[in-house]
Amino acid sequence: MGSIRFDKVDKVFGPKTGGMKVLEGIDLVIGEKEFVAIVGPSGCGKTTCLRMVAGFEAPSAGSVSVNGREITSPGPDRAVVFQQFALFPWKTVRENIDLGLRNKRLPRSERSDRIAGALKLMNLESHAEAFPHQLSGGMQQRVAIARAYVLDPEVLLMDEPFGALDAQTRVVMQEELVRLARRNPRTVLFITHAVEEAVYLADRVAIMTRRPGRIKEVLDVKPVRLAENWDRLARIEDVMDLESFVHLRTQIWRSLREEKGPHGV
Numbered sequence: 001m002g003s004i005r006f007d008k009v010d011k012v013f014g015p016k017t018g019g020m021k022v023l024e025g026i027d028l029v030i031g032e033k034e035f036v037a038i039v040g041p042s043g044c045g046k047t048t049c050l051r052m053v054a055g056f057e058a059p060s061a062g063s064v065s066v067n068g069r070e071i072t073s074p075g076p077d078r079a080v081v082f083q084q085f086a087l088f089p090w091k092t093v094r095e096n097i098d099l100g101l102r103n104k105r106l107p108r109s110e111r112s113d114r115i116a117g118a119l120k121l122m123n124l125e126s127h128a129e130a131f132p133h134q135l136s137g138g139m140q141q142r143v144a145i146a147r148a149y150v151l152d153p154e155v156l157l158m159d160e161p162f163g164a165l166d167a168q169t170r171v172v173m174q175e176e177l178v179r180l181a182r183r184n185p186r187t188v189l190f191i192t193h194a195v196e197e198a199v200y201l202a203d204r205v206a207i208m209t210r211r212p213g214r215i216k217e218v219l220d221v222k223p224v225r226l227a228e229n230w231d232r233l234a235r236i237e238d239v240m241d242l243e244s245f246v247h248l249r250t251q252i253w254r255s256l257r258e259e260k261g262p263h264g265v
Helices: 046-054 093-103 108-121 137-149 167-183 195-201 222-228 236-240 243-257
Strands: 004-013 020-030 035-039 061-066 078-081 155-159 187-191 204-208 215-220
Touching (some): 004 046, 020 046, 046 061, 046 078, 078 137, 093 137, 167 236
Parallel strands (some): 078 155, 155 187
């Protein structure tokens, strides 16, 4: 369920000869129910990688597959959470969460049960009949995540989902996502510019070079998290004070700094 594979993937925008090469030779395997974050300089192709898994973009060379099936289009086995909440303002929280289920033509009773479960999962039960403009940014993003989870996808694709939030709300949502990932795991590909966020959330962190983006190295965070028992600490700031966390964060920053070029980091 939900393994992702990039096999020698190139991506060129425009003509193959003379176009802009964004990705080169991407090889990466994300295991079932593994949480992998990708970090890298601006313009290195992080979001392009995610869009290819989603089926919104096709590789120029190589292949991208889920569970051994090459991706040629979007599908119900993959759900995307964007930086912008993309909620319909004239629909309630419940109705926004229901949209994908309606497209799957599920019976009303099953939709109702799934929506109730998603509302409970994201602590939205008391806001089910609210409209997006009545919610904070963090609450709106909870709705967007609930809308993805309610579809029961094999793969969850998250493109800087907390980038539009203020600092305090972002921390709360990071803690919520950790809770959610432990309670209801999915295969997650997470794109972020924030190194601390990547280390805190992910099992592994893939570091990309500047354009054309390649996988420079992959750091395994999960063994460190388990050995140091990060989960015993309820607050993100306590985890970030740990020597093990600081070491990993510094290692990633040094790797990214080596990539700083005309496109920045």
